[in-house]
Amino acid sequence: MIPPLLQVEDLHVEFATRRGRVQAVRGVSLDLLPGATLGIVGESGSGKSVTAYAVTRLLDRAGRISSGRILFRDQDLTRASEGDMRALRGGAISMIFQNPRSALNPIRSVGRQLMDALGAHQDLSGRERRDRALDLLRDVLIRDPERRFEAYPHELSGGMCQRVMIAMAVACDPALLIADEPTTGLDVTTQKTVMDLLARLTAERNMGMILITHDLGLAVQYCGDVAVMQEGQVVERAPAATLFRAPRHAYTRRLVAASPTPRSTVQDLVGEPPRPPPPPRPQAAGTPLLLEVRDLVKRYAGFAAVDGVSFSIRPGESLGLVGESGSGKSTISRLICRLIDRSEGTILFDGQDVGGIPARDFHANPLRREIQIVFQDPHDSLNPRYNAFDCIAHPLKRMLGLRDGAKLRARVEECARRAGLPTELLTRFPHQLSGGQKARIGIARAIAARPKLLVLDEPTAALDVSVQAVILKLLDDLRREEGLAFLFVSHDLNVVRMMCERTIVLQQGRIIEEGDSRALFAAPCADYTRELLAAIPHFDPAPALAG
């Protein structure tokens, strides 16, 4: 029997806030054998990150370990002195954080930072440190390490920065690596290379790893064991393969069901019986297209972010726009929304040329209310000084000229109900609402003026999976009931497949592939599409759903 590397026993962490003490972690027990990998999965607020920070004793000032023990190689870290902890951190225990760019020092070259990390725990000469740093850069598969050694973080891509972070984390051969959402914010293909790299390094060096993630697929693919956390407690722990094939706890089951898979439908996500796809609306011959885009080009300082894109949307149709960062999908959504001006090409809406109207004048155009947008970050898209009611009332006042108190109130409340926002929350400000509630405000605001085309710019990217499931269901219902057309922009291919009849795959501002969603996902033609599909971390819950 090998003694465990890390043993967390009945850990309680509390935070002092204005409303008194808040229990963030309530009795968590975990253990990890040397060289093993443990995934901690949970939604925001579940206490998964706090648990990890407690292990490294990096809780912020308001947080406190109120009881429990953390044994690392039989040393109780809850009692260790700050000096002992400093020796452990980066030495025997190291961490990788979510946003690699902000975790690196922007004014020091990455090679120097690696040398600093090596020097903090080992007594090496400058020459040796430099050689070791170059070796590490080679280990994390950075091509041409001599040149990258002198690079500053802003000169590297997000994926490269994360690889440098990994190099720093493994620099002193730690026994335990804690990775806190290491690939959130990275593209799927980058995520795959980063995770493969982490898996290889931990296996080669016999490191124990705790992977904290909200992505079930990622946890299943890269961890031996997975613990599911909810409200500060571990509700279920099992080997990855069985946990998702046969989830026992009700919360795990809900989480598994809410995660989009290559086969699921929007109804599956929320546990409802499937509905047939919306019947194609009767199209009389010669019915004008709702939106027609021809040879659209947008250049920024000579660089073409969108490079000759053409597509069309029929009334009531849903078109998916898929691509990785830099593919131009957000630029296209803003061009269609007439928030920015095109460089070349035509945009026809309802047969009228709207592309020629300068974006600065479009606000006064009667077509303004016909094209509305739901933004990616529900928090950032709400004015901090407007409460929910003001946010939803704003387009009504501006574009429909509603001033009358009772009429306005009735319409705002109707929109809130349509978006599933309880009307008693209308007096709250954005910072007093949850992510899902803010997303609902964004949707209620977008449908308030009864548009014909809704541009959805990654509407669920910032949400937890269970919230995403509910919001996707809401959007699907809205489309069926109001006959809205969607331009659905996303990096998540499974979501696009569920929500859209047709899909366009973008790469570097150009359309790579286009076609019926089902056919495209079942048998992609372009290599790039195949690569994207293969990179999605997945698990197979089919038996769980069948049983």
Next chain:
Amino acid sequence: MSATLRHAGWVLRGNPITAVAATGVLLLAVLAIFAPWIQPYDPIASNVRNALQPPSAANWAGTDQLGRDILSRLIAATRLDLAIAISAVSISFAAGAVIGSLCGYAGGRMDRVVGRLVDVLMAFPLFVLAMAMVAALGNRVENIIIATAFINLPFYIRFARAEVNVRRDAGWVEAARACGDSHLSVVLRFLLPNILPAMAVQISLNLGWAILNAAGLSFLGLGVTAPTPEWGIMVAEGARFITSGQWWLVAFPGFTLMLAVLCFNLLGDGLRDILDPRMRT
């Protein structure tokens, strides 16, 4: 409204210095508004027989060289000094916030031109510039206000420009445009209200500075003239009597001036916490 008051109460309890400063500012405001009813004597009625009396039960702060009650003059001066400072700061705030926001939002050539003009203005010794303006425009109270407002303008332009600049790409700005707001309306209805909490801090600090500025000009004989009670003039006139031991002529107005400036400066930080809706939970 009650939520705002409750929140203000919470901020003040956690921050006693702000509470003291707020009380001081409130006291000054009460003195300024009700000056004619509070002052025990007529602030400009002279009584030579009672000249240069030290503080006593009848004249709490003593009397000056013309036998005028210093306490009454201090109270009357509060009204004038606060009026000058508040009007000057309001003008520079209103103009500076609008110009700065527009520059910060639009960028481009307008931003560069205004930015360089501001740089030129800030290169002047500002107090000397204010003196020159009052001297050129005429020795009147309105001109002190104009000069003080003018030399404060660059700070507000820069401040508003920077605050708007970091917010111009926020999602809610785009959302407002998608809801049918023009660029101008986005600046005035969305961005300006959002930078107010940060500006409030600047305003509070600036009020103290404006008071000092007005008093300084009067001390040099610019703007307000005798016999009008004003802190700067009172210090200037009393300075002649320090050597002969009549300290109260200078000490009381000087001390009041210092307290007023200190209160406004200390109020700044607390104000930001009170006005920011995100600080409320």
